[in-house]
Amino acid sequence: QILAGLAVVQSDPERIAGKVWSRAAFPDHPYGRPAEGTESGVAAVTTDDLRGFVERRLGRDHLIISVAGDITADELAPLLDSTFGSLPEHAAPFHLPKAQVAGGGVIVIAEDIPQSTVRFGENGIKRDDPDYFAARLLNYTLGGGGFNSRLTEEVREKRGLAYSVYSYLQTMARGGLVSGGVGTDNTRVAESLDLIRGEWRRMAENGVSADELRDSKTYLTGAFPLRLTSTGRIADMLTTLQYLDLGIDYLDRREELIHSVTLDDTRRVAGRLLHADDLLVVVVGKPEGVTATRTAPQLDN
Template sequence: MAEGFTLPIQVIESDGISAWLTEDHSVPVVSLAWSWQGGAGLEKAGEEGTTALMASLLTEGAGDLRAREFADALRDDAISLSFDSQRDGFEGGFRALRDAVPAALRLARLAMTAPRFDADALQRVRARAVAGARQVMETPGGQARRAFWATAFPDHPAGRPTGGTAESLAAIPEAAIRAAHARQIRRDGLLVAVAGAINPAELRALLTTLFAALPPGAPEAPPALPPFIDFGSRVVPMPFPQSTILFGQPGLAVQDPDWEAAQVMLRVLGGGGFSSRLMQAVRVQRGLTYGISAGLDVLYGQALITGGLATQNAKVAEALTVTTAEWRRMAEDGPTEAERADAIAYLRGSLPLQFTDSRRIAGTLLSLRRNNRPLDWLAARPARLAAISRDRLAAVASRLLKPDGLSVAIAGQPAGL
């Protein structure tokens, strides 16, 4: 990390479960995050949103506590407990004051082992999810995202909405939700990360208390991500004065040795706010959009290079022409030495901001574990970044960026397209 900043990580094991721990007693708070593989990636076509509904219902009553009683128990001890279904995984986590950790453990264990799935709770959560899905699809952004992913991966769960559609959510039976719970919440395949005011002995006991009662076995692995389909452009007509544009192309594997070099290169191209080339060319110099960005989007152990912007319908063609030109310029020449230095200085200097509270620390540790990073990944990152030369960045840009292969989904009424 940045010079003078360290994040000591301990590996704690108990009953076959390992956790990464960053111990810090300066504030009496404990944050715990855990995950499994699976999530929406295990859903069948037509059952999109089943795992997301299940995740929402886990905190809507468990054991002998109905929804309101469960919520009251969380509130009384200021416990934050949540579950989330993702494209290729499923996460749980809580944050609590140190004195409230026993209560947090009891409620989290109940949620995972004895969810009620009461009919009234299901009706309420389903109605909220259906309304949200409909609202998303009423916007150009929602339509552009749906078109992009569905066209890039038409026969894979990655091409389907993680949270489901209004139609799929309305049709999901309770039995499917219970089946999703049974396949996802398991004793094995767990990745755990912890930060805050807890010592190793206490964490070992916590791991046993929280997870020992889960059924044995691990969730199935979701299907491997197939090759990205280069679909050119796809327009979803919508009567809006602006169009929303999502563009992308294949990227690289999370374990690729050029991963960090790609991060640096893409920060120069599209991830550096007003300093990025895309922002300068598309917004500052031509006023074609309020904002444009591009970066790595990780799913199923792979990363696509994706980006987006919104602009007036009459300016869509020009905005895409300028974007493609900057894509090509980076692919052909790479960044300048000054751009390389600025990007690396930012990435090194901003690292401590990711670790300002226990929840963010636990979340970052869990992401490292999901990406199969070694224990010293963070400690060695500044030296790895500093060693990336301009020539290497130019080679990575030439290898990855495909200006003639950008796939573009547009929702709106773009002129001339």
């Protein structure tokens, strides 16, 4: 089933762009390898490999469990013991080095298609960074807020260059990214990238306006309860709190953390995070007026 899925997506321009971007950004790091694996790697996995993984890597000391629903702690305890009690007490640790994007530049993957798919990004911020919420708020204005974002306004609304253009923060255990994407006609790729870099620079130099900061705070606080509308979503949130070590009181503190961010904070963090000249850009298609400055990395099959 996994192999069938890999075969389907290997010709998808968005997946190609994402895989090339990750490998170019992290050539010698596990983050540069696709989480779903490769065809040769998946085909080579044996039942002994799976048993060995369970024996080495699954242990009660690394186990995170979250439960939400009509059940008491006394009722739950024996169920957890019967399900997970046979796991080893300790698991072998994962040693994951710090991840840094290996430089900017432009990579072009030539494909005979009418529209190019573009991925771009640079080093970002980790989830435990004190500037995390300032970064979230400024990204909402930059490209994370849909029709409320500057990228959508400039690229889609004013010029009609793309149906979708966006940016987002990606936080990882050993690093972080400010990333984004756009899909546009091959003849408009260069113009779209110029606009994106321009908005990157404008945000880095000036931050957000008072109205933009207010609107982003309203969204981040107002939309959050929608993530807790079912027992499944509540359990997911409890897992996140444990995995990121945010503390059991995080939900009580979150709104205050957001509202405490000032305009000066967003300007400072924008200058810290956004560097248009450092963007690593991958284009899949036949873009006109775009010159590659880096060689595409070799992907594993």
